[in-house]
Amino acid sequence: MFVEAFVDKDLGNSAYLVGSHETKNAVLVDPLRDVDRYLAVADRLGVRLMHVLETHLHADFISGARELAARSGVTIAASAEAGLGFDHLPLEAGAKLPVGELLLSVLRTPGHTPEHISFLAEAPDGAGPPALLSGGALIVGGVARTDLLGHDLSEPLARRLYHTVHHTLLALPDDVGVFPTHGTGSFCAAPPSAERTTTIGRERRMNPLAKARDEEEFVRLALAGLPTYPTYFAEMRAINQRGPRVLGGIPDPRPLSAHEVRRAIDRGIAVLDVRPAPEFARGHIPGSYGIAIEAPLTVWAGWLIPFGTPLVLVTSDDRECAAAVHRLIRIGYDRFEGRLDGGLAAWEDARFETRRYATLSPHEIHARLRAGNAPVLIDVRQDVEWRAGHIEGARHIENGALTNPALDLPRDREIALHCQHGERSVAGLSVLERRGYRDLTLVEGGLSAWIEAGFDVARDAG
Numbered sequence: 442m443f444v445e446a447f448v449d450k451d452l453g454n455s456a457y458l459v460g461s462h463e464t465k466n467a468v469l470v471d472p473l474r475d476v477d478r479y480l481a482v483a484d485r486l487g488v489r490l491m492h493v494l495e496t497h498l499h500a501d502f503i504s505g506a507r508e509l510a511a512r513s514g515v516t517i518a519a520s521a522e523a524g525l526g527f528d529h530l531p532l533e534a535g536a537k538l539p540v541g542e543l544l545l546s547v548l549r550t551p552g553h554t555p556e557h558i559s560f561l562a563e564a565p566d567g568a569g570p571p572a573l574l575s576g577g578a579l580i581v582g583g584v585a586r587t588d589l590l591g592h593d594l595s596e597p598l599a600r601r602l603y604h605t606v607h608h609t610l611l612a613l614p615d616d617v618g619v620f621p622t623h624g625t626g627s628f629c630a631a632p633p634s635a636e637r638t639t640t641i642g643r644e645r646r647m648n649p650l651a652k653a654r655d656e657e658e659f660v661r662l663a664l665a666g667l668p669t670y671p672t673y674f675a676e677m678r679a680i681n682q683r684g685p686r687v688l689g690g691i692p693d694p695r696p697l698s699a700h701e702v703r704r705a706i707d708r709g710i711a712v713l714d715v716r717p718a719p720e721f722a723r724g725h726i727p728g729s730y731g732i733a734i735e736a737p738l739t740v741w742a743g744w745l746i747p748f749g750t751p752l753v754l755v756t757s758d759d760r761e762c763a764a765a766v767h768r769l770i771r772i773g774y775d776r777f778e779g780r781l782d783g784g785l786a787a788w789e790d791a792r793f794e795t796r797r798y799a800t801l802s803p804h805e806i807h808a809r810l811r812a813g814n815a816p817v818l819i820d821v822r823q824d825v826e827w828r829a830g831h832i833e834g835a836r837h838i839e840n841g842a843l844t845n846p847a848l849d850l851p852r853d854r855e856i857a858l859h860c861q862h863g864e865r866s867v868a869g870l871s872v873l874e875r876r877g878y879r880d881l882t883l884v885e886g887g888l889s890a891w892i893e894a895g896f897d898v899a900r901d902a903g
Contacts, residue, residue: 442543442564444572444620445482448637449473451737451768452502453626455637457574459562460488464541468492469515470560470574471622472505475691475767476512479505491540492530495519496576496622497557500589500674501629502739503685503773511687522556527684532558548609552602553577553585553629554678555594561613570616573641578602579610580621582634584650586667589629589674595664603659611651615642628670628740668823669841673743673772680773692766692775694754696782699791702726702753710778711746714755715765716785718867722798722883726788729755731871734764736864743772744841745872751776757784798870799882801857803894806884810834816855816882821869826861830898832891840865843872852878859884859891 445458458479460467467488469479483490493506493515506517507527518538521531532538534549542565550559553576560574577585584602588595617640623630624637644651653659697705706712712729714721715738721731732741746752752774756762762780769775781787789795801809801816809815810833820831821840831837840860842848850856856878858866863886870881884891892898 442562442569442572443486444562444618445486446620446637447472447478447482448624449771450626451739452771453624453628453630454502454622455620455624456622457620458482458486458488459540459543459545459572459574460486461541461543465489466491466541466543468494468538468540468545469509470494471496471499471576472509473771474503474505474508474685474688475770476505476508477691479509480513490515492516492518492538494545494560494574495523496559496574496578497554498523498678498681500554500677501627501671502677502771504681507685507687508689511689520556520558524556524682525684526682534558550576550578550605550609552587552598552605554590555598555601557605559610561617570618571613572618572620573610573613574620574622575610576622577629578605579619579644579648579651580623580630581619581636581639581644582648583630584663585621585623585627585630587663588667589670590678596660599660599663600656602663603653603656606651606659607653611641611645613641615640615645617641619644628668628674666825668825669839671740671744671841672844673748676748676773685773686775688770688775691763692770692777694762694766694777694780697753697779698782699788699793701779702781702788703791703793705753705778710753711750712755712781713742713746713752713765714785714871715761716755716757718864720757721871722800722867724785724789724795724797725871726755726785727794727796728875729871730868730875732868733864734761734768736868738765738768739772741840741865741868742769742774745844745868746774748773749776750774751778753778754780755785756780796874798867800885801882802885803891803896806832806857806891807894807896816857817851818884819850819856819858819869820888821858821860821866822888828901830888830892830900832859832888833897833899835859840869843869848876850878855880855882857882857884859887862887862889
């Protein structure tokens with residue numbers, strides 16, 4: 442048996458190709474929507490895909506199952522409780538899927554979602570330890586969160602997850618390998634470990650949720666300190682349930698002249714500039730979203746741009762454009778009006794207006810804070826980051842909250858944003874610009890540069 446992992450660090454997720462070296466049969470578990478890389482690896486390994494398997498209805502990405510089925514004719518198999526609105530093989534607990542000489546057993550593992558299942562892959566005659574494709578039921582050092590379907594379901598699902606972990610998964614032998622879908626970087630989970638695979642034995646010894654003494658302690662731990670999550674999550678489950686639109690390949694946005702882009706903007710089309718944050722800060726199309734690919738784009742486009750918005754892309758080159766398209770379609774942003782042919786230089790050559798952000802170094806911010814003439818300084822990092830250390834005198838507003846209609850910021854004062862390094866704060870500045878704020882400043886290098894300059898940070902009590 443082999444297990445080939447495909448890690449997407451932006452989403453914090455892994456898909457898995459599981460198969461037999463001997464019979465050259467395989468299945469793919471929890472794929473993203475851009476499926477070319479899975480097919481390329483399957484071709485390189487000389488294996489035939491038999492099924493594409495879903496552990497649950499995903500909240501953080503568009504499933505690639507229908508793309509794979511359309512491209513290669515594989516059968517989609519998912520939980521019978523998922524209520525999928527397209528052709529698939531519904532799976533009940535205890536079902537067996539042969540994959541060559543391997544056997545995949547379906548385990549009912551609700552909690553992260555109500556319909557969640559996991560797959561236990563075993564070779565004949567115990568030839569090597571089994572592999573558990575656990576989705577979000579068990580991850581390295583934790584479990585995936587249970588609050589994504591709303592507050593009212595968070596505790597009931599946490600209680601179901603307790604029984605999944607303690608009565609189903611921990612009943613497996615210690616040597617069973619665990620291959621979760623969610624990992625570090627995923628807003629579906631907040632695991633403490635950077636590792637992406639584990640074993641049942643290791644989780645039995647090290648995972649605080651596995652070591653919980655009873656259901657009440659498990660629920661308390663599972664629901665403690667959960668961060669906010671991107672707004673696009675509200676759309677994904679329903680799309681994956683009814684069936685995402687089959688793209689049939691990677692879209693290639695058509696090239697648009699600067700004048701065509703100007704007319705598109707006049708019609709209400711949004712511009713998304715994915716160039717590196719410093720380049721956007723130095724010059725950009727007024728009112729454009731500035732979300733660098735490294736921000737990461739998948740998270741912040743899905744958090745800051747209303748779902749379903751048609752987009753014109755601004756990129757540095759064709760390669761950057763292709764990278765942006767891959768990331769955007771993974772979260773359902775697939776309405777491309779086109780791309781600015783020639784990039785920002787073409788816009789400038791047409792003598793259209795550009796905007797830039799003022800910048801302040803950590804030393805300049807420090808001096809102005811001491812002198813009492815500092816701008817309104819906003820820290821846009823997550824709550825957990827703020828509590829770990831922040832600039833005294835800063836105000837905390839998470840980046841995702843900058844779209845809040847009730848945002849209370851003065852329009853007659855300079856507003857300066859910072860994050861940890863700079864990518865998020867530039868994205869946040871672009872949102873404020875779209876909302877009509879004009880006196881906007883970027884703190885260069887974020888909190889990392891502040892600390893490197895030797896300045897102190899404040900910490901919340903406790």
